[in-house]
Amino acid sequence: MKLSNNLKRACALLCVCLILGTLAVGCGQRQVYRVAVFAYKFDDSYIATVRTALEKQFKEYRDRMEVTFYNGENNQQTQSTQIDTAITRGADLLIINAVDFQSAGQALAQKAYAKGLPVIFFNREVSDAAIKVADNVCFVGTDPDAPGYMQGELVAEMLADNEAFSKYDLNGDGKIQYAMFRAEVGNAEADGRTKYAVSEANRLLSENDELTVADKKGDVLVRVGADQLANWDSATANNMMGSLFRVQDGVPNIELVLCNNDDMALGVISALEAKGYNTKGSRDSDKPYIPVFGVDALSTAMDALQNGKMQGTVKQDGEAMAEAIVKIAANVMENKGLLEGTSYEFDKDVRKLRIPYTPVTSK
Numbered sequence: 001m002k003l004s005n006n007l008k009r010a011c012a013l014l015c016v017c018l019i020l021g022t023l024a025v026g027c028g029q030r031q032v033y034r035v036a037v038f039a040y041k042f043d044d045s046y047i048a049t050v051r052t053a054l055e056k057q058f059k060e061y062r063d064r065m066e067v068t069f070y071n072g073e074n075n076q077q078t079q080s081t082q083i084d085t086a087i088t089r090g091a092d093l094l095i096i097n098a099v100d101f102q103s104a105g106q107a108l109a110q111k112a113y114a115k116g117l118p119v120i121f122f123n124r125e126v127s128d129a130a131i132k133v134a135d136n137v138c139f140v141g142t143d144p145d146a147p148g149y150m151q152g153e154l155v156a157e158m159l160a161d162n163e164a165f166s167k168y169d170l171n172g173d174g175k176i177q178y179a180m181f182r183a184e185v186g187n188a189e190a191d192g193r194t195k196y197a198v199s200e201a202n203r204l205l206s207e208n209d210e211l212t213v214a215d216k217k218g219d220v221l222v223r224v225g226a227d228q229l230a231n232w233d234s235a236t237a238n239n240m241m242g243s244l245f246r247v248q249d250g251v252p253n254i255e256l257v258l259c260n261n262d263d264m265a266l267g268v269i270s271a272l273e274a275k276g277y278n279t280k281g282s283r284d285s286d287k288p289y290i291p292v293f294g295v296d297a298l299s300t301a302m303d304a305l306q307n308g309k310m311q312g313t314v315k316q317d318g319e320a321m322a323e324a325i326v327k328i329a330a331n332v333m334e335n336k337g338l339l340e341g342t343s344y345e346f347d348k349d350v351r352k353l354r355i356p357y358t359p360v361t362s363k
Helices: 005-028 045-061 076-088 105-114 146-158 162-168 188-206 234-244 262-274 299-306 318-333
Strands: 033-039 065-071 093-096 119-122 137-141 176-182 221-223 256-259 312-316 352-354 357-361
Touching: 033 045, 033 076, 045 065, 045 262, 045 318, 065 076, 076 093, 076 105, 093 105, 093 318, 105 119, 105 137, 119 318, 137 318, 146 188, 146 256, 146 312, 146 357, 176 188, 176 234, 176 262, 188 221, 188 256, 234 262, 256 262, 262 299, 299 312, 299 357
Parallel strands: 033 065, 033 093, 093 119, 119 137, 137 352, 176 221, 176 256
Antiparallel strands: 312 357
C-alpha cells in the first residue's frame, strides 16, 4: 500500500519530534544526588536540632539532592544495616553520626571506601584512623575539651568572691560538694566535659587571691559519690539525682551539679523541684536553690535559665554544625575540594573540623 505524500510528511515529522523530545529530556534531566544521613538516635535533643537544621539547609539543593534520614535507635547493628540498605539503593554520599563511634567508625569508612563513596562523620567523634581511610572522608564536630573548660570558668565566676562563695557553701566547710552527671565513658566529648569542668574550676578558684573563705587545701570542689553515668538522658539523670540528693537538718549533701548536656541537667532540675529546690525564680531569691550547669543551650534549657531554675550552659551550635555539613556535601556533589569556597579549616594532621562553643549564663 502506498502512502500519500502528506501522510509521509506527517510520519516523518512525528519521528523527528519524538527523537528531539527524547534528546531534550535526556539533556535536560539532572541526575539526582542521593544523600543518606544516619543519626545515632532521633530522640537525642541536640541531634534533633542538628537534624532539623540539616532538613532546612538541604532544601537549598532540593532540585539536585535527594536526602534520606535514618534513625539508628542507639544500636550499631541497626545503623550498619541501614547503611547497607542505603548503599544498595544507590546512595552517593553517607553522612554518619555513628552509634559505636569508638570501634565502628573505621569499619564504616572502609565499607564506604570499598564502594567508592565519600563519608562525612559528625558529632560523635571517630578515630583519626577512620578519617584517614580515604581522602573523601572527614569529620564535623567540636573541640571535645572546650565545653569542660567553659563550664569550669562559669563555676569559678559564680564563686568569685567571698559573699557568692558563702551563699553556695551551704554547710560552711569552705568546700563545694558537687555531683557529676556524665555520659559514655570513652566518648571524647563526655570525657573532656567531665575532666576539665572540675579541673578548670579548681584551678581558677585556687588562684583567686580575693577568695579567702574557700578551703584551698586540696581541691575546692569535692565530688559526692561516683560520676553518675546517665548517658545523656534526662529521665535517667532524674532518677539518679532523686536517689543521690539528701537533705539533713536543712542542709543538702550536694551544693553544685555539673552535667555533660542539658538533657541531663533538666532531669536533675526536675528531681530537685520534687524536693522543693530550683523552683521558678529560686536562683535570684531566697528560695532553696542548687546551681546546675549543662551543655548545648537547648531551648528548654534557655527557658530554665530565664525562669531562674538553672545556672548556666554552654552553647553547642547545631545550626552551625549542619551548615558546615551541607557545604561540604555540596562540594562533594560538585567534585570540589571538601572545604573549597569556605572559611573552615581542618585540624593540622587530620580532616576534622571543629565548630566553636559559647558559654551562656542567665545574665
